Amino acid sequence: MPENTPRTAPSARTVGFDLDMTLIDSRPGIKATYEVLSAETGVHIDAELVVSRLGPPLEQELAHWFPDDRIREAGDRYREIYPAHAIAPTLAMPGARAAVRAVQEAGGKAIVVTAKHEPNAKLHLEHLGIEPDAVIGWLWAEAKAEALREHGATVYVGDHVGDVRGARTANALSVAVPTGPCDAAELRAAGADVVLTDLNEFPAWLADYRD
Structure with missing residues (x-):
C-alpha cells in the first residue's frame, strides 16, 4: 500500500443507535x-x-x-x-453523548435509526447537543434493517426487543441496554448479542470489540 494511502483503523465502523430510551429519555x-x-x-x-x-x-x-x-x-x-x-423536557440518557463520540473518535460513523417522526428526532438531538452522522426516522423493528444495511452498520444499539430484531435482520451485532421497557432477560431472550447496563459502559466495550 502506498505511504499516502489512508488507513482505516481496525475499530472504525458504522454503529446505529435507537433514540427513545436508548439515547434520550423522552x-x-x-x-x-x-x-x-x-x-x-x-x-x-x-x-x-x-x-x-x-x-x-x-x-x-x-x-x-x-x-x-x-x-x-x-x-x-x-x-x-x-x-x-x-423537546424541552427530554433529557439525554446517561452516557449517550459519550457513546456517540466514542464511535466517531474511533474513526467510525454513528447513525440514529428510530421509529420516531424524523424531524422531531432531529429536534431532540439538536436540543441535547448529540451529533450523529445521520438520522433516519420512521423505521421500526425489522424495517430498521433497511437503514442499517444502507449505511453499512455492523452494530446496532437499542433498548427494545424490536431493536434486537432490527439488528439481527440486518446481520448486525445487537447491543442492548435495559434502559427502556424491556429488561435484560427479555433482550437476551430476543437474541441480543451483548447486554450492557447502560451507555456508560459502551465506550469501553467498543474499544475492546473486534469484528
Whole structure:
C-alpha cells in the first residue's frame, strides 16, 4: 500500500443507535404531549401507561385509544404539537453523548435509526447537543434493517426487543441496554448479542470489540 494511502483503523465502523430510551429519555415530553392530545380530542389516554411501553410506532400506540378512522388525524396532530411540549423536557440518557463520540473518535460513523417522526428526532438531538452522522426516522423493528444495511452498520444499539430484531435482520451485532421497557432477560431472550447496563459502559466495550 502506498505511504499516502489512508488507513482505516481496525475499530472504525458504522454503529446505529435507537433514540427513545436508548439515547434520550423522552418520557416526560411524550407524556405531556399525550396529555395535551387527550385534552384537545376529549379521548381518555393513560399517558403513564403509554410511556411505560415506548418503542413501537406512534400509530400502534394510538390504536389503543382511538378508533381506526381517527388514528391518522390524531397522529398528525400529535406530531404537530410535539415540538412545543416534548423537546424541552427530554433529557439525554446517561452516557449517550459519550457513546456517540466514542464511535466517531474511533474513526467510525454513528447513525440514529428510530421509529420516531424524523424531524422531531432531529429536534431532540439538536436540543441535547448529540451529533450523529445521520438520522433516519420512521423505521421500526425489522424495517430498521433497511437503514442499517444502507449505511453499512455492523452494530446496532437499542433498548427494545424490536431493536434486537432490527439488528439481527440486518446481520448486525445487537447491543442492548435495559434502559427502556424491556429488561435484560427479555433482550437476551430476543437474541441480543451483548447486554450492557447502560451507555456508560459502551465506550469501553467498543474499544475492546473486534469484528
